[in-house]
Amino acid sequence: MYAILGAVDFFRYLVRPEHWRELPPRWAEVFGRQAPLCVEVGFGNGEFLAEMAQTHADWNWVGFETSLTCIVKTGRKLHLNLVENVRLALLDGKFGLRELFPDASVAKVFVNFPCPWPKVRHANRRLVDEDFVQTLAAVLEEGGEFHLITDAFAYAEEAAQHVAASGLAVEGPNPLPGGPGTRYERKWRSRGLSIWQLVARASRPGKVERIAEGPMPHALIAKPFLPEKIKSLAGLKEVWPEGVFVIKEVFFAHTGQTALLRVFSQDRGFPQHFFLVISPYKGGLIVQLDGASVPFRTPAVKRAVAAVARALEVA
Numbered sequence: 148m149y150a151i152l153g154a155v156d157f158f159r160y161l162v163r164p165e166h167w168r169e170l171p172p173r174w175a176e177v178f179g180r181q182a183p184l185c186v187e188v189g190f191g192n193g194e195f196l197a198e199m200a201q202t203h204a205d206w207n208w209v210g211f212e213t214s215l216t217c218i219v220k221t222g223r224k225l226h227l228n229l230v231e232n233v234r235l236a237l238l239d240g241k242f243g244l245r246e247l248f249p250d251a252s253v254a255k256v257f258v259n260f261p262c263p264w265p266k267v268r269h270a271n272r273r274l275v276d277e278d279f280v281q282t283l284a285a286v287l288e289e290g291g292e293f294h295l296i297t298d299a300f301a302y303a304e305e306a307a308q309h310v311a312a313s314g315l316a317v318e319g320p321n322p323l324p325g326g327p328g329t330r331y332e333r334k335w336r337s338r339g340l341s342i343w344q345l346v347a348r349a350s351r352p353g354k355v356e357r358i359a360e361g362p363m364p365h366a367l368i369a370k371p372f373l374p375e376k377i378k379s380l381a382g383l384k385e386v387w388p389e390g391v392f393v394i395k396e397v398f399f400a401h402t403g404q405t406a407l408l409r410v411f412s413q414d415r416g417f418p419q420h421f422f423l424v425i426s427p428y429k430g431g432l433i434v435q436l437d438g439a440s441v442p443f444r445t446p447a448v449k450r451a452v453a454a455v456a457r458a459l460e461v462a
């Protein structure tokens with residue numbers, strides 16, 4: 148019973164931008180009002196996000212998390228506190244910040260205690276890297292701010308270098324006596340660790356290339372439904388400098404002539420899993436995205452649809 152209530156509570160805060168026709172979206176329409184936009188990436192249990200959204204009730208808040216548990220916990224917290232000005236996305240914040248916000252549209256971006264990934268071989272998993280700060284420089288409005296808080300001094304120093312290189316004015320890292328009061332702040336302070344803050348301000352517009360846009364890709368093929376040919380699509384793969392897709396498995400419906408292709412794709416390190424459907428259409432075939440697993444319309448997704456269509460054309 149509690150689990151069901153929890154699901155209902157969090158659901159009203161959840162946004163599914165992969166389903167939106169237009170990217171970046173019109174946030175004023177999503178929130179039902181025009182207000183300054185603030186973003187938190189990796190909000191964890193949502194203490195900071197819920198408190199800031201209440202303290203600054205006249206701002207619109209967007210939170211990104213990759214953990215569904217964190218989304219559910221935070222949604223319940225927002226619901227219990229009757230918060231209305233927050234939307235949550237179960238999405239990599241690096242991708243979300245770049246693809247979901249137009250240039251010069253965000254007032255503040257907060258990152259509290261990002262996973263530090265201290266080992267050199269894990270460096271590409273760090274959130275605040277060159278690509279992230281390039282996005283920051285583009286999406287922050289003039290005078291907009293980026294706030295980073297971490298217990299990892301080396302992380303803060305590296306972030307400061309990236310931020311300075313992107314043209315933002317940077318302050319810090321400086322020791323922070325009192326912080327956002329999140330679970331991770333309590334954890335590190337209880338172990339006697341110092342906490343560091345870095346603040347960066349945007350003074351001139353930056354640029355970033357966005358990759359998720361356009362209509363849902365599909366293809367029409369003037370060929371019959373040939374199960375053996377479709378089965379042979381398993382393993383179809385393309386790799387190029389910015390991405391990859393692989394057709395991992397092919398399934399057939401028991402009734403009728405419909406095939407489901409399980410696909411893995413990656414665009415500049417952003418992974419997606421989705422299904423393509425092949426079914427008879429107007430005397431031929433249609434290849435389209437399955438409605439139950441809609442991905443962002445990235446180059447890798449479009450290439451997967453086009454490559455399947457090409458392979459079926461030569462049947």
Ligand SMILES: C[S@@+](CC[C@H](N)C(=O)[O-])C[C@H]1O[C@@H](n2cnc3c(N)ncnc32)[C@H](O)[C@@H]1O
Binds near residue numbers: 189260
């Ligand atoms: C160390 S925890 C900190 C949580 C919270 N900010 C706090 O201070 O207690 C890092 C959080 O970032 C989330 N996370 C990691 N990488 C992320 C990404 N690329 N986009 C969004 N969230 C991410 C993790 O799921 C985790 O909840």
